[in-house]
Amino acid sequence: MAHDREQIEKLARTYTEAWCSHDAGRVADHYVPGGTIVINGGEPDEITGVAQSFVDAFPDIEVFMDELVFKDDDLVEYH
Numbered sequence: 661m662a663h664d665r666e667q668i669e670k671l672a673r674t675y676t677e678a679w680c681s682h683d684a685g686r687v688a689d690h691y692v693p694g695g696t697i698v699i700n701g702g703e704p705d706e707i708t709g710v711a712q713s714f715v716d717a718f719p720d721i722e723v724f725m726d727e728l729v730f731k732d733d734d735l736v737e738y739h
Contacts, residue, residue, distance in 0.1 A: 665730065672728055672738055679723035684711035 671690065678686035688708040691697075696704035715721060729737040 668730075668736055669728060672725055675738075676723050676725045679711075679721065682715045682719070682721065684708045684715055687711035 675687070675690045678690060685708060688695075688706075688711055691707045695707050697707055697710050698704050699710065726739045729739065731737060
Protein backbone atom coordinates (compact mmCIF):
# COMPACT_ATOMS: atom_id res chain seq x y z
CA MET A 661 0.00 0.00 0.00
CA ALA A 662 1.43 3.36 -0.99
CA HIS A 663 1.96 6.04 1.62
CA ASP A 664 -0.37 8.99 1.90
CA ARG A 665 2.62 11.31 2.01
CA GLU A 666 0.61 14.40 2.97
CA GLN A 667 -1.07 12.62 5.88
CA ILE A 668 2.24 11.23 7.16
CA GLU A 669 3.92 14.65 6.93
CA LYS A 670 1.05 16.20 8.90
CA LEU A 671 1.31 13.48 11.57
CA ALA A 672 5.05 14.09 11.87
CA ARG A 673 4.56 17.86 12.19
CA THR A 674 1.87 17.54 14.86
CA TYR A 675 3.96 14.94 16.74
CA THR A 676 6.91 17.33 16.80
CA GLU A 677 4.65 20.18 17.93
CA ALA A 678 3.19 17.97 20.67
CA TRP A 679 6.64 17.36 22.17
CA CYS A 680 7.45 21.06 22.02
CA SER A 681 4.18 21.86 23.83
CA HIS A 682 5.43 19.98 26.93
CA ASP A 683 1.97 18.36 27.11
CA ALA A 684 2.33 14.61 27.62
CA GLY A 685 -1.32 14.08 26.67
CA ARG A 686 -0.76 15.67 23.26
CA VAL A 687 2.21 13.36 22.70
CA ALA A 688 0.17 10.32 23.74
CA ASP A 689 -2.60 11.31 21.34
CA HIS A 690 -0.27 10.24 18.51
CA TYR A 691 -0.33 6.62 19.68
CA VAL A 692 -3.07 4.02 19.76
CA PRO A 693 -5.27 4.39 22.88
CA GLY A 694 -3.84 2.23 25.65
CA GLY A 695 -0.56 1.86 23.77
CA THR A 696 2.68 1.15 25.59
CA ILE A 697 6.33 1.85 24.96
CA VAL A 698 9.48 0.00 26.01
CA ILE A 699 12.65 2.02 26.57
CA ASN A 700 16.07 0.39 26.73
CA GLY A 701 14.65 -3.10 27.22
CA GLY A 702 12.64 -2.15 30.30
CA GLU A 703 9.08 -3.06 31.08
CA PRO A 704 6.26 -1.77 28.88
CA ASP A 705 4.86 1.50 30.19
CA GLU A 706 1.98 3.67 29.09
CA ILE A 707 2.81 6.50 26.70
CA THR A 708 1.52 9.45 28.74
CA GLY A 709 3.65 8.54 31.75
CA VAL A 710 6.78 8.08 29.67
CA ALA A 711 6.24 11.37 27.84
CA GLN A 712 5.62 13.14 31.16
CA SER A 713 8.85 11.72 32.58
CA PHE A 714 10.78 13.21 29.63
CA VAL A 715 9.07 16.58 30.08
CA ASP A 716 9.82 16.52 33.82
CA ALA A 717 13.46 15.53 33.26
CA PHE A 718 13.97 18.00 30.40
CA PRO A 719 11.61 20.93 31.06
CA ASP A 720 13.07 22.93 28.17
CA ILE A 721 12.86 20.04 25.69
CA GLU A 722 12.60 21.02 22.06
CA VAL A 723 12.12 18.42 19.36
CA PHE A 724 13.06 19.13 15.77
CA MET A 725 12.16 17.08 12.74
CA ASP A 726 15.02 17.18 10.28
CA GLU A 727 13.36 15.04 7.64
CA LEU A 728 11.07 12.17 6.82
CA VAL A 729 12.61 9.40 4.75
CA PHE A 730 10.12 7.36 2.73
CA LYS A 731 11.96 4.05 2.31
CA ASP A 732 9.35 1.89 0.59
CA ASP A 733 5.64 1.12 0.71
CA ASP A 734 5.59 0.32 4.43
CA LEU A 735 8.50 2.16 6.05
CA VAL A 736 8.97 5.82 6.92
CA GLU A 737 11.82 7.09 9.09
CA TYR A 738 11.34 10.17 11.26
CA HIS A 739 14.65 11.98 11.75
